[in-house]
Amino acid sequence: ILNVEQSPQSLHVQEGDSTNFTCSFPSSNFYALHWYRWETAKSPEALFVMTLNGDEKKKGRISATLNTKEGYSYLYIKGSQPEDSATYLCAFSGSARQLTFGSGTQLTVLP
């Protein structure tokens, strides 16, 4: 069983604060690391797919980094807005190629 862990489980921040959370995954047989954003009552939507050690991806105020040697990825949100409130999922793809999802970090941005 692959262990994909995310921390913290939940997070409350004030509007305008910057925040980050962590995804840890097996460092062997790495193929890709995905980040998804999941708003309440909707379905998960892909933010990033990262494949190379040292990868950094950015989309607006959201960015992510990847360290495959030590098995972690960080997701950063700069200047959080209430509309950023969602659950952020990471998913690991290893030699079996399918995705194993973490349990997510639930972010609430307070106005």
Added chain:
Amino acid sequence: DAGVIQSPRHEVTEMGQEVTLRCKPISGHNSLFWYRQTMMRGLELLIYFNNNVPIDDSGMPEDRFSAKMPNASFSTLKIQPSEPRDSAVYFCASSLTSGGYNEQFFGPGTRLTVL
């Protein structure tokens, strides 16, 4: 493109009944995935298909669950007989390939309640 389409959106049934969930992937996507989301276990992969062929069904909980993909534009997940512990949201997702490098596009999910 309309995205991944799932039906029904909500299903309420009684224990012992057969339930069939349906999915239409995005046109041109070769891989289709069925997931189940519960509070206890989060989002877990049940089965995935590549070019209509089941590749890994190790996540299917037991023989009561079966999935088919008769063609590139349609898949079903069947539970027979259903049990209350099957109550969950079932998501279908598709991607260009199953290589792990391509993002998955999720449907809106089917919320199943088994009484």
